[in-house]
Amino acid sequence: MSRRLVAGLSAALALAAASSVQAQDKLSMDRVYQYKSGHAEILEPLDGKAYWSILAECSGFDSSYALYLKMYGGGDAKAAEENGVQFLESSIIRLMKDRKISFDAARAIASQRAGQARASTDRMRQSGTGPNSQWNMMRSLCGDFGDQYKRSGL
Numbered sequence: 001m002s003r004r005l006v007a008g009l010s011a012a013l014a015l016a017a018a019s020s021v022q023a024q025d026k027l028s029m030d031r032v033y034q035y036k037s038g039h040a041e042i043l044e045p046l047d048g049k050a051y052w053s054i055l056a057e058c059s060g061f062d063s064s065y066a067l068y069l070k071m072y073g074g075g076d077a078k079a080a081e082e083n084g085v086q087f088l089e090s091s092i093i094r095l096m097k098d099r100k101i102s103f104d105a106a107r108a109i110a111s112q113r114a115g116q117a118r119a120s121t122d123r124m125r126q127s128g129t130g131p132n133s134q135w136n137m138m139r140s141l142c143g144d145f146g147d148q149y150k151r152s153g154l
Contacts, residue, residue, distance in 0.1 A: 026049070026050040026053065027050075027098075027099065029098050029099055029100075030050040030052060030053075030098045031050070031051050031094065031097075031098055031154065032049060032050055032051065033046050033048070033049055033050075033051055033054060033145075033148075034047060034048070035047035039148055040144040040148070042137065042140055042141050042144055043144055043148060046145065050098075051091075051098075051154065052091045052092075052094040052098065052106075052109075052110060052113075053091075053113055054145055055087050055090045055091035055110075055149065056087070056088065056091040056109075056110040056111075056113035056114045056117065057113060057114070057116075057117035057142075058083075058084075058087040058117075058142035058145060059084045059085070059087035059088035059091060059110070059114040060084075060113070060114035060115060060116065060117030060118035060119075060120075060121060061084075061117055061121045061138050061139070061142050062080050062081070062083040062087060062142065063081070063114065063118050064118045064121040064122050064125065065080045065084075065121070065139065066078075066080035066084060068125060068129075083142075084114075086146075087114075087146065088110055088111070088114055090149065091106075091110040091113070091114070092106045092107050092110045095109055095110055121135070121138065124138065
């Protein structure tokens with residue numbers, strides 16, 4: 001297994017650990033991500049995870065990332081914030097379609113997951129933001145997943 005894949009797996013597992021098991025976790029009607037040959041290798045650990053959950057977690061990550069950029073500079077905080085909003089909107093829409101629930105119910109579920117991911121990401125950032133850090137791997141993972149989700153047409 002490549003070093004990048006191992007780091008990506010660690011980042012994905014860190015977010016999964018932060019997301020407590022609840023009634024609103026993956027249900028049978030939720031569409032799930034299926035890793036396929038040709039997808040970015042860093043996405044492999046997400047195989048079988050509900051799309052809405054990954055999208056919400058990436059929303060939380062990008063929200064934390066935007067705050068970091070606002071505080072320390074080094075990137076486009078506005079773009080990171082916009083990405084976070086897009087991920088959350090996509091998560092809400094995915095939940096509404098998959099579970100046939102209202103906007104308010106979907107927003108509550110997705111927002112809770114995004115908040116959990118943000119807290120985990122904040123802790124992750126405190127342990128470093130270097131090239132092989134969990135923080136940087138999550139940045140790559142969410143960027144690659146966002147691109148893959150857009151291409152999927154879901």
